[in-house]
Amino acid sequence: MPEKFTVDVSEETLKKTTLGLKSNMNQIVNLEPALRVSDRLGGHIVSGHIDDLGTVENIEKLEKSWLLSIKWQNDNFSKYVVNKGSICVNGISLTIAKYLNEGEIFTIAIIPHTWHNTNLRNLTVGDSVNLEADALIKYVDKLLLFNKNKREDLSKNEISSEWLKENGW
Numbered sequence: 001m002p003e004k005f006t007v008d009v010s011e012e013t014l015k016k017t018t019l020g021l022k023s024n025m026n027q028i029v030n031l032e033p034a035l036r037v038s039d040r041l042g043g044h045i046v047s048g049h050i051d052d053l054g055t056v057e058n059i060e061k062l063e064k065s066w067l068l069s070i071k072w073q074n075d076n077f078s079k080y081v082v083n084k085g086s087i088c089v090n091g092i093s094l095t096i097a098k099y100l101n102e103g104e105i106f107t108i109a110i111i112p113h114t115w116h117n118t119n120l121r122n123l124t125v126g127d128s129v130n131l132e133a134d135a136l137i138k139y140v141d142k143l144l145l146f147n148k149n150k151r152e153d154l155s156k157n158e159i160s161s162e163w164l165k166e167n168g169w
Helices: 011-016 075-080 112-117 135-156 161-166
Strands: 052-061 066-072 086-089 092-099 105-110 128-133
Touching: 066 128, 075 128, 075 135, 086 105, 128 135
Parallel strands: none
Antiparallel strands: 052 066, 052 128, 066 105, 086 092, 086 128, 092 105
């Protein structure tokens, strides 16, 4: 199996991911095959599409695991971050260990298997990482926004005494 390969990458991918950072040339990436319809579904619902970039703020080696603290860059990303919620960091589906609502930083606990078998072991403080929120929370967010906008549009079309006067009644 070759240790290196070349891929074509779109401008959108370069703009939204760590692949576009010159400091990340020849980087190690995590690749997983796509889920087949016949596969057992377990874990988090993610697609590999990056929502934001983050920065490693701290790496703490504990007795049996590692704690990574990550700060997201886009203020809008905070709506996807909840304690014990799902998140992908560099394509690795993980659980948020801790998030303080007033902060922009969350921590993830990394078990030894994940640490040794992914590119997380190569991270240092200050490195950029790719972040992806759980797909279900993004769909819920979209539906709530759609329903809010729809209610606002309906309220504009309600018949009121002002509307009746404006239309000759």
